[in-house]
Amino acid sequence: MKLLSDLDVSGKRVFVRADLDVPVKEFTVKSSQYSGATRLTNLKNTIDYLYKQGASKIIIAGHIDRPEKPDPELSTKQLRFILEQILLRSVYFAQNLEKQVEGYLVLLENLRFFQGEEANDTAFAVKLLSLADIYVNEAFGNCHRNHASMVALPRLLPHAAGLHLAKEVDELSKILKGPQKPFVAIVGGAKIETKLPLVEHLAKIADFVLVGGELPVETKDKQMTFPQNVLVASLTADVKDISDESIYQFKEKIANARTVVWNGPLGLFEEGYNEGSREIAGSVIDSGAYSVVGGGETVEFLAKNNFLSKFSFVSSGGGAMLEFLSGKTLPALKALE
Structure with a gap:
């Protein structure tokens, strides 16, 4: 490039x-x-x-x-x-x-x-x-x-x-090529068809992939199975946030992490269901891990709750970040070669 x-x-x-x-x-x-x-x-x-x-x-x-x-x-x-x-x-x-x-x-x-x-x-x-x-x-x-x-x-x-853009590519490349371990990836939001390649690719690199948001419902409906290092959250009774049990489980994994990447909120924060995302954001910050966050809704949530400046790097890409971390070649980056 x-x-x-x-x-x-x-x-x-x-x-x-x-x-x-x-x-x-x-x-x-x-x-x-x-x-x-x-x-x-x-x-x-x-x-x-x-x-x-x-x-x-x-x-x-x-x-x-x-x-x-x-x-x-x-x-x-x-x-x-x-x-x-x-x-x-x-x-x-x-x-x-x-x-x-x-x-x-x-x-x-x-x-x-x-x-x-x-x-x-x-x-x-x-x-x-x-x-x-x-x-x-x-x-x-x-x-x-x-x-x-x-x-x-x-x-x-x-x-x-x-x-x-050059810094963005450098930061995301480091996650794929040589992240400091333990490496924890957090994937939330919705649309399992767009997030599945990310989960599968990161599962080969990360120590743990933590899955929340609406994805647990979609994975259950489609009867999907994942490697043992992919932890799919259980949800609250109204299925609008991750459960207290999953918050505890996720925080336990994040506490020892040295690298964390996060894309996608863990609950419907726009409707006020933000406890899961708020607890996990605090856990990432407290861990002292090198943290990279991206995706419009995730960035919006973190900014509105005064968390954003406490993350190491904020990616400007939503779909582009997903595809890059899924190991795909982005056409506009190829055009810069």
């Missing part, structure tokens, strides 16, 4: 593919500390680096949600002010790709408003190509998507990983 230090950006226009997929309705003027802003704050070091290295223009591009057609409520224009607060620079907005916008730091409209982005269309990538001389990927959370701005465009330009 090529790094920013491999490129000479002086006097060049740089296209930065950012991870802008944040819940814009939850942002306010003073919300830069909100958990959803993590993906935006991850941009700052790369933007500062490009500025110091003499880039002539920086273009920030990304998407919000999954619009079927252009929708003002999903316009990236809504992020202009919060980006100015984070980056400490003026940000200019470009609604279309044809008209060049004056200004050093330009924010493009939601890329998914344009035909061709999600189809990984080369013709759309060529349109984006006309805007820049160099490509930088700072959108780890979208690296599992085979989209034009993620895969086709970097193949047409000198390219590199952004500073945070």
